[in-house]
Amino acid sequence: MKTFPLGGVHPSDNKKWSCAKPVEVLELPDVVNIPLGQHIGAPATAKVAKGDKVLTGQLIAEATGFMSANIHSPISGTVTAVDMQLNGQGLRQMMITIKREGDEWMPEIDRSAEIKRECNLDSAAIIAKIKDAGIVGMGGATFPTHVKLSIPNGCKAEYLIINGVECEPYLTSDHRTMLERGEELLIGVEILKKALNVEKAIIGIENNKPDAIAHLRKLIAEKQFAVTVEPLKVQYPQGGEKQLIAAVTGREVPPPPGLPIHVGAVVCNASTSVAIYEAVQKNKPLIERVVTITGKSLKEPRNLLTRMGTPVAKLVEMAGGLPEGDVKVVNGGPMMGRAMVNLDSPVTKGCSGVTVLSGKEANRVEAETCIKCAKCVSACPMGLEPYLISKMSKKQMWDGVESERITDCIECGCCQYTCPAGLPLLDYIRLGKQTVMGIIRARAAANAPKK
Amino acid sequence: MTVLLSTIATLSVLGILAAVILYFVAQKFKVEEDPRIDEVETMLPGANCGGCGFAGCRAMAEAMVKQDDISALYCPVGGAECMKSMATYLGKVAPEKEPTVATVRCGGVCSKRPRTNEYAGAKSCAVASPLYVGETACAYGCLGYGDCVEACQFDAIKVNPETGIAEVDADKCTACGACVKACPKKIIELRKKWPKNRAVYVSCVSKDKGAVTMKACKAGCIGCGKCAKVCAFEAITVEGGVAYIDSQKCKLCRKCVNECPTGAIALVGLAPLPKEPKVAPAAKPAAEKTAEPKAEAVKNESVNEQK
Numbered sequence: 017m018k019t020f021p022l023g024g025v026h027p028s029d030n031k032k033w034s035c036a037k038p039v040e041v042l043e044l045p046d047v048v049n050i051p052l053g054q055h056i057g058a059p060a061t062a063k064v065a066k067g068d069k070v071l072t073g074q075l076i077a078e079a080t081g082f083m084s085a086n087i088h089s090p091i092s093g094t095v096t097a098v099d100m101q102l103n104g105q106g107l108r109q110m111m112i113t114i115k116r117e118g119d120e121w122m123p124e125i126d127r128s129a130e131i132k133r134e135c136n137l138d139s140a141a142i143i144a145k146i147k148d149a150g151i152v153g154m155g156g157a158t159f160p161t162h163v164k165l166s167i168p169n170g171c172k173a174e175y176l177i178i179n180g181v182e183c184e185p186y187l188t189s190d191h192r193t194m195l196e197r198g199e200e201l202l203i204g205v206e207i208l209k210k211a212l213n214v215e216k217a218i219i220g221i222e223n224n225k226p227d228a229i230a231h232l233r234k235l236i237a238e239k240q241f242a243v244t245v246e247p248l249k250v251q252y253p254q255g256g257e258k259q260l261i262a263a264v265t266g267r268e269v270p271p272p273p274g275l276p277i278h279v280g281a282v283v284c285n286a287s288t289s290v291a292i293y294e295a296v297q298k299n300k301p302l303i304e305r306v307v308t309i310t311g312k313s314l315k316e317p318r319n320l321l322t323r324m325g326t327p328v329a330k331l332v333e334m335a336g337g338l339p340e341g342d343v344k345v346v347n348g349g350p351m352m353g354r355a356m357v358n359l360d361s362p363v364t365k366g367c368s369g370v371t372v373l374s375g376k377e378a379n380r381v382e383a384e385t386c387i388k389c390a391k392c393v394s395a396c397p398m399g400l401e402p403y404l405i406s407k408m409s410k411k412q413m414w415d416g417v418e419s420e421r422i423t424d425c426i427e428c429g430c431c432q433y434t435c436p437a438g439l440p441l442l443d444y445i446r447l448g449k450q451t452v453m454g455i456i457r458a459r460a461a462a463n464a465p466k467k
Numbered sequence: 468m469t470v471l472l473s474t475i476a477t478l479s480v481l482g483i484l485a486a487v488i489l490y491f492v493a494q495k496f497k498v499e500e501d502p503r504i505d506e507v508e509t510m511l512p513g514a515n516c517g518g519c520g521f522a523g524c525r526a527m528a529e530a531m532v533k534q535d536d537i538s539a540l541y542c543p544v545g546g547a548e549c550m551k552s553m554a555t556y557l558g559k560v561a562p563e564k565e566p567t568v569a570t571v572r573c574g575g576v577c578s579k580r581p582r583t584n585e586y587a588g589a590k591s592c593a594v595a596s597p598l599y600v601g602e603t604a605c606a607y608g609c610l611g612y613g614d615c616v617e618a619c620q621f622d623a624i625k626v627n628p629e630t631g632i633a634e635v636d637a638d639k640c641t642a643c644g645a646c647v648k649a650c651p652k653k654i655i656e657l658r659k660k661w662p663k664n665r666a667v668y669v670s671c672v673s674k675d676k677g678a679v680t681m682k683a684c685k686a687g688c689i690g691c692g693k694c695a696k697v698c699a700f701e702a703i704t705v706e707g708g709v710a711y712i713d714s715q716k717c718k719l720c721r722k723c724v725n726e727c728p729t730g731a732i733a734l735v736g737l738a739p740l741p742k743e744p745k746v747a748p749a750a751k752p753a754a755e756k757t758a759e760p761k762a763e764a765v766k767n768e769s770v771n772e773q774k
Contacts, residue, residue, distance in 0.1 A: 102600075105598065105599035105600060106583075106599055106600025106601075106604065106606065107599065107600055107606055108606065108675075354598075354599075355599075357583060357584045357599055357600060379587060380587045380588075410591070440588055440589035440594075443588045443589035443591070443594045443598075444589055444591075444594060446594070446598075447591075447593055447594050447597070450597060
């Protein structure tokens, strides 16, 4: 079975808590907060002001420049504020607050359940529709999809890879999407193939989801889609973009600023593919997504179709409330997610799940001394030396950190997971990466006018 | 025997040859160094803290000797005395600079600023600061993981475990500025050092709106501007929702301290002014007009106190 060539760890996947729970529609929230920056790139520019009436699916914030994404209203009602609000990290962020009045949709959105396969649009029109719908990568990285689909000059896409790996422990939103909306997903793949003008489309799925693999294969055979399904070894971070490309095509993406397109690959998340189907065929912008609310200690883990902007507290309530004792609520999964301090913060486009860890799981082990066992080196899927980078970063040796290729780091957390001394390796690596990226940007800015 | 002799002879010749070459090379590449640099270096404190902006005391000494105008150079550790002795030795004019001291501008002690969560990550302000708001609801306050403590080479700053806030020992502080650079929240400032370590400063840098600040911390500055109104020396400005006292203009008159509704203005080494029975607020504009002569009076007072 295919897998990526270097490193990786095997955390217990803990998907059993929610993988058999069909997606339920979460009741509409009364008030939503929509952050203007919920994608990589420049935050969107608000197009509504306090007091404006909006419909579900109406554009409320427009992309600022190329690397940005549109944002649409997930409910209908009145805008009550465009102001700074607390996000999940407790920091202030510009958000649009909308108070719900009924649920009235924009007229051009097709809400019927009918599946529409035929698509007569050309590549540019498809990408324009995706851009209008504000679609971003829904696996967590929130990279604007229209940017990904705009192939730079001199590059040619050969492979379209659909990321159905969902290697992050606990989360099951992509799994449920593949099972329940397989046909829409496959039509989305067809649309993407057309947009990119590629022949080969491969759906990579980790082998712990045999039902999804069988279901998609059956659909492909029945409805004659030109797509293959590739089962992949259960190993974290199989769903990392570079790891997935290596596993499926055997090609290695060059270090930054190298992009997947430089080896002829475009990777798109499974849920994003469904969103693309909805945007192109049904004119529906990205206003809702499947969010897994899960955790060992929760009364009822669930997969919920949630409108953007719904407070996370609402999801927790639906799952039976927080357990007693030490609790850590993570936006995302336990490996790459971020712990939250404010549960009133909204669900955003990149939020595939909310994991509630309690008791022993919620606490870190006490850090001891590094004994240079090099477990982190063997675990690093990017072939870096995490113990060294982490230490240099702690000592603020930014030149050394840069020459150790810290910008290659995908922040998967394998090093910290595997460290027997419980060292906060990734904490310092993230600090180093942020600082070095800043230094690189400053250097580029300083060098630019000389040309 | 011949082997021994020939070996000795060869080695001796080689040695002499090498010595001659080395002599000429040394002559050719001789570096003329001003002997005064060594002298000046011995006069510097030798802390190599980088507070002067140079890599170490040696680099500072070189700059002192080479630059004609040394007004931009200053050793915060050695202070005015050290600068003066070096300047006299070099026959240059010593720069005049008032002594300063690092001041931690956060008064959010545990009792005033409740903890809302527990941080389990790496104990470093630089790591925690970009990650999230911190263990309290205030995004501006002292995190208390001690990056400043690590940066300080003089053992002058400590995080008080009871308050969770960094505290400066003004007697040990040399105002090298290492903690100012280390603090990701930009709370620490170098302020004018008064005799007996007296100080009046706004112990908050929160740019949040008043209501938000109040919710997070009962000791926060809410930007009401009462202190700025009462200040006779125009030392207080309110910008971005937070008051700031210019330590160069402040005369330690302490009027602002009594005026502050949240107690955000810290008073060190001085007794607070007695709370005078308040005159009706309507009299305020008149009071402002007569601010000038009053200011003089207070000025004299504080000068006397210094002596």
